[in-house]
Amino acid sequence: MDYLDQLESQSVYVLREAFNRIEKLAMLWSLGKDSNVMIWLARKAFFGHVPFPTMHIDTGRKFPEMYAFRDRYAKEWNLNFIRENCPPVEETDPTLPPAARSAARKTLGLRTAIAKHGFTGIIAGIRRDEEAVRAKERYFSPRGDSGQWDFRDQPPEFWDHFNTDLPPGTHLRVHPLLHWTEIDIWRYTEREKIPCVPLYFAKNGKRYRSLGDADITFPFDSSATTIPEIIAELEATRTPERAGRAMDRETEDAFERLRADGYM
Amino acid sequence: MSSKSKSRAAREQLRIVIVGHVDHGKSTLVGRLFHDTGSLPEGKYEAIKAMCERRGMPFEWAFLMDSFQSERDQGITIDTSQIWFKTRKRDYVIIDAPGHREFIKNMITGASSAEAAMLLIDAGHGIQQQSRLHGFLLNLLGIRQVAVVVNKMDLVDYSAHRFAEIRQQYTHYLGGLGVTPDYFIPISARDGDNMAERSARMEWYQGPTVVEALDSFHPTARPTDQPLRLPIQDVYKFDDRRIVVGRIESGRLSVGDRLMFSPSNKTARVSSIESWSTPSKPVEAQAGQSVGVMLDEQLFLERGEIASHETDAPIETNVFRGRLFWLGHEALKVGDSYELKLMTRSTPVTVQKIERVFDAEDLSERAAVDVPRHGVADVILRSRGLLALDEGRDMARSGRFALSDGHNIVAGGVVSMEGYPDQRELVTMKGRNIKRVAHGVAVDARTARNGHMGGVLWFTGLSGAGKSTIAMAVEQELFVRGYQTYVLDGDNVRHGLNANLGFSPEDRAENIRRIGEVAALFADAGMIAITAFISPYRADRQRAREAAKGAFHEIYVEADVATCESRDPKGLYKKARSGEIAEFTGVSAPYEPPEAAELVVDTKKLSVADSVRKVLDYIDRHIALKGPAKTR
Numbered sequence: 001m002d003y004l005d006q007l008e009s010q011s012v013y014v015l016r017e018a019f020n021r022i023e024k025l026a027m028l029w030s031l032g033k034d035s036n037v038m039i040w041l042a043r044k045a046f047f048g049h050v051p052f053p054t055m056h057i058d059t060g061r062k063f064p065e066m067y068a069f070r071d072r073y074a075k076e077w078n079l080n081f082i083r084e085n086c087p088p089v090e091e092t093d094p095t096l097p098p099a100a101r102s103a104a105r106k107t108l109g110l111r112t113a114i115a116k117h118g119f120t121g122i123i124a125g126i127r128r129d130e131e132a133v134r135a136k137e138r139y140f141s142p143r144g145d146s147g148q149w150d151f152r153d154q155p156p157e158f159w160d161h162f163n164t165d166l167p168p169g170t171h172l173r174v175h176p177l178l179h180w181t182e183i184d185i186w187r188y189t190e191r192e193k194i195p196c197v198p199l200y201f202a203k204n205g206k207r208y209r210s211l212g213d214a215d216i217t218f219p220f221d222s223s224a225t226t227i228p229e230i231i232a233e234l235e236a237t238r239t240p241e242r243a244g245r246a247m248d249r250e251t252e253d254a255f256e257r258l259r260a261d262g263y264m
Numbered sequence: 265m266s267s268k269s270k271s272r273a274a275r276e277q278l279r280i281v282i283v284g285h286v287d288h289g290k291s292t293l294v295g296r297l298f299h300d301t302g303s304l305p306e307g308k309y310e311a312i313k314a315m316c317e318r319r320g321m322p323f324e325w326a327f328l329m330d331s332f333q334s335e336r337d338q339g340i341t342i343d344t345s346q347i348w349f350k351t352r353k354r355d356y357v358i359i360d361a362p363g364h365r366e367f368i369k370n371m372i373t374g375a376s377s378a379e380a381a382m383l384l385i386d387a388g389h390g391i392q393q394q395s396r397l398h399g400f401l402l403n404l405l406g407i408r409q410v411a412v413v414v415n416k417m418d419l420v421d422y423s424a425h426r427f428a429e430i431r432q433q434y435t436h437y438l439g440g441l442g443v444t445p446d447y448f449i450p451i452s453a454r455d456g457d458n459m460a461e462r463s464a465r466m467e468w469y470q471g472p473t474v475v476e477a478l479d480s481f482h483p484t485a486r487p488t489d490q491p492l493r494l495p496i497q498d499v500y501k502f503d504d505r506r507i508v509v510g511r512i513e514s515g516r517l518s519v520g521d522r523l524m525f526s527p528s529n530k531t532a533r534v535s536s537i538e539s540w541s542t543p544s545k546p547v548e549a550q551a552g553q554s555v556g557v558m559l560d561e562q563l564f565l566e567r568g569e570i571a572s573h574e575t576d577a578p579i580e581t582n583v584f585r586g587r588l589f590w591l592g593h594e595a596l597k598v599g600d601s602y603e604l605k606l607m608t609r610s611t612p613v614t615v616q617k618i619e620r621v622f623d624a625e626d627l628s629e630r631a632a633v634d635v636p637r638h639g640v641a642d643v644i645l646r647s648r649g650l651l652a653l654d655e656g657r658d659m660a661r662s663g664r665f666a667l668s669d670g671h672n673i674v675a676g677g678v679v680s681m682e683g684y685p686d687q688r689e690l691v692t693m694k695g696r697n698i699k700r701v702a703h704g705v706a707v708d709a710r711t712a713r714n715g716h717m718g719g720v721l722w723f724t725g726l727s728g729a730g731k732s733t734i735a736m737a738v739e740q741e742l743f744v745r746g747y748q749t750y751v752l753d754g755d756n757v758r759h760g761l762n763a764n765l766g767f768s769p770e771d772r773a774e775n776i777r778r779i780g781e782v783a784a785l786f787a788d789a790g791m792i793a794i795t796a797f798i799s800p801y802r803a804d805r806q807r808a809r810e811a812a813k814g815a816f817h818e819i820y821v822e823a824d825v826a827t828c829e830s831r832d833p834k835g836l837y838k839k840a841r842s843g844e845i846a847e848f849t850g851v852s853a854p855y856e857p858p859e860a861a862e863l864v865v866d867t868k869k870l871s872v873a874d875s876v877r878k879v880l881d882y883i884d885r886h887i888a889l890k891g892p893a894k895t896r
Contacts, residue, residue: 001486001552003277012554013497013511020498020567040541045509047556048540049502128346132331135345138373151332154343156369156591156673158376158405161605161666163673179357181348192541238306252315253333 004188007180011038012045013160014139014176015123019045021164022121022172025052026082028110028264031066032211033196034125037185038177039077040194053117055082057109059102061213069197084113093261097250099216100258107263111147114171123174124264129181130241131248133256137175138163145169147262173264182209182241183234190227201225210242218244277355278483281375283402284384285394286363289415291341293384293453294360295325297474300460303349304328325454329360342367344374353479363394368401368638369591372676375402380409380481382474387420387427387450391434397624399434400640401589403441404678406660410438411447411477417466418452424468440627447477486551490514491576493654493662495607496525496569500556507538507556508565510608513661515572518548523559525569526652526688527580532559568609570652570662578652578662579681580688582803583616583856586665587642587656588635588677595634596643602667602674604645606653613667616856617644642680644854646802650687653679683853685769687803690777710790714748716888718787720780720812721794721879724805724858725821726850727836728828730867730875734821735796737876742883748791752779769847773804780808787815792887800855817886819879820861823868825850862886 001009018025027042027050029035042050056070074081086109092101114122128135138154140162155163166172177185189196199208199219206219207230220243224230242248248255255263282290295312298304312327315336329345330336341362349356361374375381381402385395402410412434420426431448438445449458450469457463460475472480492515500507517523517534524531537546538556549555570578590596596615604613619642621632635641656663656678667675711717721738723731735751742749758765762778765771776799786793799805809816828850829837840848847853863882865875 001550006552009511009552009554016497016509016554044540045554046500046502047505047507047538051502129348132329132345135329135347136331136343152334152342154370154373156373156676158373158673158676159661159664159666161668161673161676163668163671165603165668165671167671179346238304240305240307243307252318256331256333 004184004191007184007188008041008044010179011041011176014162014174015042015045017160017162017164018121018123018140018172018174018176019051021162022174024117024119025121025123025174026117026119027052027054027123028125029054029056029070029079029081030125030211030264031056031062031070031197032125033185033189033200034127034177034180036073036194036196037180037188038123038125039079040192041176043077050077050079053080053082055084055113057086057106057113058083059086059105059109059213061215063197063199063211063214065197065199066211069195073195082113082117084109084116087112096257097247097254099246099250100254102213102216103247103258103263104261107147107258107261110264111262114147119171120166121172121174123176125177126175126264127177127180127182127185131255133259137178139175139178140164141173141175142166143171143173143262147171149173149260149262151256151260183231186227186231186234190231200230208244210245212245212247216246218246220244276483277357278380278478278481279357279359279378280478280481281359281361281378281381281407282384283361283371283375283381283398284363285386285389285392285398286340286365288363288384288386288389288392288395289453290363290384291326291329291360292324293382293413293415293451293459293474294347294358295328296453296456296459297358298328298347298349299325300456301349301351301475340364342370344370346374351475351479356478363398365394365638368397368589371398372401372405372589372591375407376405376676378407379484380411380478381407382411382413382477383445384413384415385430385434387414387416387423387430390430391437393625395434396437397638399438399443400441400622400624400627403443404587404589404640406678408443409481410443410445411449411474412445413474414448414450415453417450417457418455422450422452422457422463422465424466427469437627446480447471449474449477487514487660488516488551490551490659492517492572493578493607493659494523494555494571495609495662496565496567496571497608498567499565505538505558506562507558508571509554509556510571511554512549512551513607514551514659516548516550517555517557517571522574523571524574524577525563525565525571526578527650528565528569529688530563530565531574532561532563534558535560568607568611570607577688578654579686580650580652581681581684581686582648582650583644583646583684583801584651584653585619585642585644585680585682585684586677587640587680588667588675590635590637590639590641590675592669592674593637595636596639596641596675597634602669604647604651605666605668605673606651607662609651610668611647611649611651613645613647615643616646617854618642619644655679655681683769683847685773685801687773689770690773690807707788707790711889714790716747716792717815718790719792719815719817719887720783720787720808721792721883722783722799722805722808722816722818723794723796723821724799724818724861726823726825726828726855727798727848728831728833729821729823730865730872731796731798731821733872734865734867734875734879735794737872738879738883739794741876741880742792749794750786750791751794751796752783752786753796757782767847773801776801776804777807780804780811783808784811784813784815787812792883798849798855800849800853802856802858805858817863817882818858818861819863819865819882820858821875822857822864822866827868
């Protein structure tokens with residue numbers, strides 16, 4: 001077993017626990033590199049099948065390349081695909097800074113989708129190394145009745161015993177990629193030949209490292225046109241992955257407030 | 265794949281947790297480690313600086329991991345965090361664990377996945393409450409590689425004397441747990457002394473720096489050479505395949521292996537190992553792998569069963585001792601019920617006994633009726649059905665468990681089976697083609713001829729409680745009355761029927777099982793069988809009860825250990841106290857009193873004659889047909 005096999009095995013274990021313990025489960029598909037790996041891992045766990053819906057919470061502002069990717073692979077991977085809309089920015093918390101308000105549309109869209117379908121478990125592809133607030137997450141994270149995260153009093157989680165019994169009206173977030181790093185994702189994508197949106201590869205000297213809404217996500221200078229080149233670039237850089245995501249750092253606690261309210 | 269990326273993939277990774285008392289500088293150590301090894305993300309230093317200026321405070325390394333606003337505002341780590349970093353030698357996952365008493369559950373969450381630990385002690389304040397408790401918990405969590413880091417040496421003028429003092433005290437404490445730390449390192453995390461570079465201010469110190477100590481630790485080897493344990497997670501039927509899935513927690517398996525599933529004791533052969541999108545179909549798998557197997561027989565299997573090979577199968581029992589840490593808000597009490605999580609099994613258990621509660625301050629033990637929040641204790645847990653498990657000291661996964669209160673996990677612990685038998689042999693039906701033959705003589709006919717029903721009078725109680733004395737007197741009296749009766753005791757059973765059994769917990773349990781079956785045959789033959797054995801385990805007596813069907817009468821001959829010891833007719837207690845006899849019930853092995861005996865005879869209060877009379881009264885009312893107070 002090499003290092004990637006170990007990462008894969010742990011994620012498969014988490015996905016199988018979620019499928020066994022949670023009644024109404026859905027997987028979030030943001031169309032980015034992480035959630036593509038997550039779908040791939042689900043097919044590993046369930047022998048080619050994805051036995052629950054994959055859901056895109058659509059802000060309507062993604063890049064055209066992302067929509068093209070979605071339409072193609074929802075079919076090719078034989079997904080039970082659900083698309084849900086986000087409400088307009090006017091309905092978000094007006095005290096949040098502008099880019100964070102834009103991101104908060106996704107929180108509201110997700111909340112509505114959970115209520116509409118009666119989901120009791122949402123699988124999300126967040127990783128600890130992405131962002132310091134996410135670094136404190138659990139594999140199975142209980143959420144309040146409107147999706148909020150009580151991060152000051154998280155339940156204990158050890159020896160892969162997960163808290164899976166939850167009070168009515170609440171739901172669980174499941175994070176099978178929590179222990180992966182950005183480089184791990186690329187190494188695994190390369191090894192398994194998992195398709196990804198072409199925006200990750202350099203075009204005219206620029207590429208995207210993390211994909212969000214087109215209006216609040218920015219590319220950076222890069223010449224990496226293949227996955228091995230991306231990996232070489234990441235090994236050398238000290239720039240954080242989400243540096244191109246405006247919403248993370250408008251104020252010191254902007255991202256924490258987003259997550260406490262139910263953002264992924 | 266480029267050669268460069270290959271070199272990174274081949275690097276090993278080590279998971280290390282930083283623990284210690286609140287304010288002793290754990291988060292600071294991590295921040296400084298990142299800075300000194302050039303691992304800080306771009307812009308992070310500036311961002312932290314800005315956060316500190318906004319609060320009008322000096323630069324605070326802890327803000328690297330204290331990502332919650334409330335953590336920064338209060339200057340305290342609330343929840344555990346993980347961050348990646350690398351030295352020249354290898355990659356690390358650094359786990360920061362909170363040191364405040366309130367957040368022990370988060371400390372355990374973080375530390376439980378670590379392979380090695382750094383335990384910080386403030387040079388000025390010295391060893392504090394959580395320094396001890398964290399050392400204690402690391403040992404319970406099975407973390408054997410420990411470096412003790414004495415921080416804030418700048419506040420004690422880099423005193424070699426103060427360092428030696430803390431080293432001596434803490435070595436003594438850990439010694440009580442049987443733990444020997446790998447290193448003691450004097451540092452000043454804030455200024456970087458002995459972190460990545462050797463400190464010029466502590467030339468008296470010759471040992472490794474923090475980075476050197478980290479690099480000397482070893483990753484935990486996957487237990488591929490231990491017995492196979494594959495807990496069943498689920499059974500899938502998405503297509504025409506029926507696939508049994510789970511993660512191999514230890515050992516290996518190959519296509520063609522015969523697997524035994526515990527506790528159902530079913531067996532089947534592995535016909536294939538299934539996978540999706542792999543270069544070739546696997547023919548073997550090992551510890552750490554999440555697998556799916558198909559079997560040559562369509563067994564009905566449920567989540568929670570454990571697959572092993574037929575040799576080296578796990579222990580089967582419905583009672584075990586757990587050394588646990590208690591995280592519940594309310595104290596743990598005898599009689600409480602919780603959901604046991606044992607690998608993939610979830611089943612209710614009841615707290616039968618709290619044997620001892622440990623004081624992490626001085627490692628003393630005391631008897632107690634409850635376990636307070638954050639307490640560590642040895643408790644006896646009992647389930648209704650059989651569990652399959654292992655000794656915690658041998659097997660990392662199958663010997664560890666958690667308890668849940670229905671919503672949240674409230675405890676974690678390590679299994680110890682000392683003094684409790686493996687019940688596997690007692691419940692496994694080896695003969696598979698045995699059919700019962702109906703008797704020509706009806707039960708009623710036997711009862712009518714004898715004038716009484718058949719039955720088993722099962723005496724249980726401590727050695728010296730008076731079981732044999734009462735049993736012999738009752739037999740004598742019944743015989744005089746014309747009853748068909750016989751006493752089974754150690755003398756007539758151990759020499760023949762059970763001559764091949766010794767005194768190990770397993771042999772003792774088998775001894776009782778055979779006596780239960782023989783007594784049941786006596787009862788079926790219309791006789792009153794009287795047994796006089798300590799029979800300390802409820803599970804054993806329950807099996808005897810089931811063997812005798814409705815004809816079982818449990819008689820608890822009650823007297824406490826002190827009373828029995830003062831009688832000590834055979835001098836056995838004396839030998840047990842001196843260690844001459846090991847695992848002696850009531851002294852060094854448990855006695856589980858009956859919960860609902862048909863009759864209790866308290867020999868501390870009653871004379872032998874009164875005790876015998878009480879038993880005879882019971883027989884008159886429940887077994888005799890023409891007794892003075894016949895009820896049915």
